[in-house]
Amino acid sequence: MPDKIRYIDKITEMLFPRRCPVCGDLVTPRGELICPECIGELHFISEPVCKVCGREILSEDEELCSNCKRHRFSFEYGYALMSYNDAAAHSLTRVKYAGAKEYLDYYGLMSRRLYGDRIKAMGVDAIVPIPVHKSRLKKRGYNQAAVLAYVMARELGIPVYEEALYRNKKTTALKELNAAERLKNLTSAFYAGDIPDDMHSVLIVDDIFTTGATMEAATRCLKRAGVKKIYCFSLAIKAEN
Numbered sequence: 001m002p003d004k005i006r007y008i009d010k011i012t013e014m015l016f017p018r019r020c021p022v023c024g025d026l027v028t029p030r031g032e033l034i035c036p037e038c039i040g041e042l043h044f045i046s047e048p049v050c051k052v053c054g055r056e057i058l059s060e061d062e063e064l065c066s067n068c069k070r071h072r073f074s075f076e077y078g079y080a081l082m083s084y085n086d087a088a089a090h091s092l093t094r095v096k097y098a099g100a101k102e103y104l105d106y107y108g109l110m111s112r113r114l115y116g117d118r119i120k121a122m123g124v125d126a127i128v129p130i131p132v133h134k135s136r137l138k139k140r141g142y143n144q145a146a147v148l149a150y151v152m153a154r155e156l157g158i159p160v161y162e163e164a165l166y167r168n169k170k171t172t173a174l175k176e177l178n179a180a181e182r183l184k185n186l187t188s189a190f191y192a193g194d195i196p197d198d199m200h201s202v203l204i205v206d207d208i209f210t211t212g213a214t215m216e217a218a219t220r221c222l223k224r225a226g227v228k229k230i231y232c233f234s235l236a237i238k239a240e241n
Contacts, residue, residue: 021091021103033106041087044114045080045237053212054079055237065240073212075219078232079115080209081107088236092207096140101147107235108151115233116156122231125199126161127153130206130218131190133167145206148235152205163193164202164227165218182213190218192225201229209234 018027022038048057050065052073057065082088094100111119129145137143149160168191204218215232222230 018102018105019100021095021100021106022087024094024100033109038087041085042091043083043085043088044110045082052077053209053232053237054234055209055240056083057240067211067240071212071216073216073219074223075204075215075230075232078209078212078215078234079118080234080237081111081114082236084208084210084236084238092144092236095144096207099141101142101144104144104148104151108148108155111152111233111235112155119152119156119158119203119231119233122201122203124158124201124203124229124231126159126164126202127156128161128164128202128204128218128222130204130214131162131165131167148207149205152233158203161196161199161202164195164199164225165204165222166191166193182211186213186217187220190221192221195222195225195227199227201231202227203231203233205233207235209237 017030018033019025020027020035020038021033022041023035025035027033027035045054045056048060048062049055050057050068051063052068053065054077055065055067091100091103095103127149129143129149132140132143132145146160146162149162152158153160167189202222204215204222206214209215209232215234219230219232
């Protein structure tokens, strides 16, 4: 079966050459997921980081970023793959609004390379993507968090369980709201689905972590439904203000 999958991947690459998640041009050399010269445009998270959300911080003497000092979160802790710089912002905007979900293959691979051992050590029972409202799903054609979840599942060998969490209303644009307003806006936006009795620990995944309100609202929802431990993973996290 693995040989068959690799053969299919090669045929797909020949028919539909990949585009670079940074520059958007066809990837050179063929067979790669990103142009080698574009990798440096992305800033992958490195120590020291906040012990709660995984955001880079300035000093090793500090344990928390300024956001996590101001707000208490219900999840155990979180990780992020990269900083939300201009290159990441442009790339993830194309993923979300321009159909460039193939970029998530590269980000999923890097998530496994940089965080695979730590995620496996969590012992989570499933990966749960942050859901989008059905109207946005219909318009967009896919949920980028769900696509990421399945790529990570393929890389890590952890199942995806989309049925754990649903979104029952469209939220207003969050970028103009502060953390408290975001959380209030999102509190009633999620509801839990059927949670299996043996699902005690999950990893929530999303594309961008700003204030953490989305992750917190989803965490509270899942905990009310009986999930004991919840961890978070985001592709990109915004720097401290």
